[in-house]
Amino acid sequence: MPDDPNDPLRALERELPPPPHLKRRVTATLTSRGLLRRAAVSPLRAAGALAAAVLLFAAGLVVGRRDGSPPADGRTSYALLLYEGREFDRQIPEQTYVAEYTAWAAELRRRGAFVEGHPLDAGSRVLSASGDSVVAESRDVASDAGTMAGFFIIRAADDAEALAIARTCPHLKHGGRIALRTVIPT
Amino acid sequence: MTTDDERELVRRVTARGDTRAFSALYDRHTPALYALALRLTGGDEREAEEIAHDAWVRAVEKLDTFEWRAALRTWLSGIVIRRWRELARAGARSAGPPIEDLPLPSDDAALQGTADRVDLERAIAALADGYRQVFLLHDVTGYTHEEIAELLDIDPGTSKSQLARARAHLRRALDPTGERHRA
Numbered sequence: 001m002p003d004d005p006n007d008p009l010r011a012l013e014r015e016l017p018p019p020p021h022l023k024r025r026v027t028a029t030l031t032s033r034g035l036l037r038r039a040a041v042s043p044l045r046a047a048g049a050l051a052a053a054v055l056l057f058a059a060g061l062v063v064g065r066r067d068g069s070p071p072a073d074g075r076t077s078y079a080l081l082l083y084e085g086r087e088f089d090r091q092i093p094e095q096t097y098v099a100e101y102t103a104w105a106a107e108l109r110r111r112g113a114f115v116e117g118h119p120l121d122a123g124s125r126v127l128s129a130s131g132d133s134v135v136a137e138s139r140d141v142a143s144d145a146g147t148m149a150g151f152f153i154i155r156a157a158d159d160a161e162a163l164a165i166a167r168t169c170p171h172l173k174h175g176g177r178i179a180l181r182t183v184i185p186t
Numbered sequence: 187m188t189t190d191d192e193r194e195l196v197r198r199v200t201a202r203g204d205t206r207a208f209s210a211l212y213d214r215h216t217p218a219l220y221a222l223a224l225r226l227t228g229g230d231e232r233e234a235e236e237i238a239h240d241a242w243v244r245a246v247e248k249l250d251t252f253e254w255r256a257a258l259r260t261w262l263s264g265i266v267i268r269r270w271r272e273l274a275r276a277g278a279r280s281a282g283p284p285i286e287d288l289p290l291p292s293d294d295a296a297l298q299g300t301a302d303r304v305d306l307e308r309a310i311a312a313l314a315d316g317y318r319q320v321f322l323l324h325d326v327t328g329y330t331h332e333e334i335a336e337l338l339d340i341d342p343g344t345s346k347s348q349l350a351r352a353r354a355h356l357r358r359a360l361d362p363t364g365e366r367h368r369a
Contacts, residue, residue, distance in 0.1 A: 012306055014326060015217035016224060019235055023212055026242045027205065035246045037203040086232070 021088065028147070032124060075155040077115060077183035078162040080169060085146025087175035100170040108154060113165060115153035145177040153183065192258055200250040212242065215259055218327075219266050225322050226270045228311040237273065241265045256333075263327045264337055267319065274315075309359040317352035324349050 030036040108114035126137045152169075156162035159182070166180045192214075198207035219241060223234040245265050252261055310318060319338060323329040324345070329337070331345040338345070 012310075012326060014221065016221035018216045018220035018238060019231070022216070022220075022235055022238060023209070026212065026239050027208070029239070029243050030208065030246055031205070033243070033247075035203060035243075036199070036205045036208055086235070 021086070073155075075157055076162070077185070078154050078156055078166075079179075079181045079183055080152040080154060080166050081148055081179040081181065082150045082152070082169075082171050083143065083145035083147065083177040083179065084149040085144075085175075085177065088146065089174045092174065097170075097174075104168065104170050105152075108165065113154050113156060115155055117150065117152040119150040120148055145179065149176070189254075193254070196249055196252065196258070199246065208246065211258075215262055216242075218259060219262055222263055222266050222322055222327060223270065225307075225310050225326070226267065226318065228318075229307065233273070237266055237269050240269050244269065260327065260329065260333075263323070263329070267323065267337060306356070306360060309356050312359065313352055313355055317348055317355060320345050320348040321352035321356070325353075 027036060105114055105117065128135050128137075154162065154165055156165060162180060162182075166178050169178055171178055192211070195204075195207040195211050198204035199211065216238065220234060220238045223237040223241070224231065227233040227237070241262065245262055252258070310321070313321065320334060323334045323337065324331065331342040331349075334340075334345040335342040
């Protein structure tokens with residue numbers, strides 16, 4: 001840089017804060033490619049992001065109940081697939097997410113609409129057939145909506161009610177996207 | 187963080203994919219790498235994020251080949267600028283005219299017209315790509331003219347002259363009357 005202390009070019013900042021979600025994104029990519037190991041989740045690190053995510057969905061399981069069988073009341077099961085893309089706001093404290101998702105799941109439980117919910121770890125293995133063998137690649141599967149970060153299974157009388165429930169999911173107000181899919185009974 | 191500390195972190199990442207070691211490296215270098223990417227792209231935050239992301243992925247892929255003949259940040263910065271140039275060549279954005287064809291400062295009407303209100307970041311963003319590359323690599327990242335010449339495939343003398351012109355553009359944009367610089 002110029003030596004003159006009055007030179008306006010000396011005001012240039014050498015560092016600028018990167019987007020807060022970038023670190024997680026880079027780490028996820030490196031993990032999915034096998035360049036970093038998956039971080040072990042210790043019970044003592046419940047405040048960590050992954051543990052918080054587990055808590056977030058576990059809270060939903062506590063207030064709901066795990067029951068994947070076809071509903072006996074004639075209602076249909078729907079999957080809410082939660083995606084996180086660039087727009088997802090990761091600056092909010094994890095506790096806030098936990099509280100919001102817990103309250104949301106509790107309300108669904110009260111209405112008998114909650115079935116199940118789980119987070120998904122960053123990174124994935126993509127399997128495909130190659131001749132007589134199966135190839136498994138460690139890489140991300142991303143869509144225009146981002147990477148799938150978790151899912152909920154709910155029950156609703158029809159598509160309109162399922163859509164109405166999905167609209168209330170706190171995932172949306174934080175910039176996440178939700179794909180609503182009907183679960184076909186088997 | 188000392189160089190020895192950094193070597194140990196790199197060893198842990200390459201030897202066993204240590205996520206914590208990578209986290210420490212990321213925290214130390216990313217603000218500078220992102221600043222470089224953001225300025226190379228003229229302030230395009232999305233493109234800068236893509237460049238920083240891709241640069242880190244590529245860096246970790248090749249980290250076991252890094253020989254410490256330069257500072258780690260210098261090596262990482264080189265990856266950032268190569269990625270930016272790849273995107274430019276791929277048509278994601280204009281790479282600008284060849285460095286040798288850039289106009290002299292007196293021909294840059296766009297900068298002159300905004301000189302009385304532009305701040306430093308805007309002035310950098312307004313530079314032609316060739317000027318911006320040399321200015322950022324030399325004055326911000328700390329590359330030598332010889333290193334810049336190798337990285338950009340130009341002569342060291344071209345790097346020196348373009349740096350002088352880039353600085354002249356910026357000073358004039360920031361201080362059009364020259365009063366502050368004469369004080």
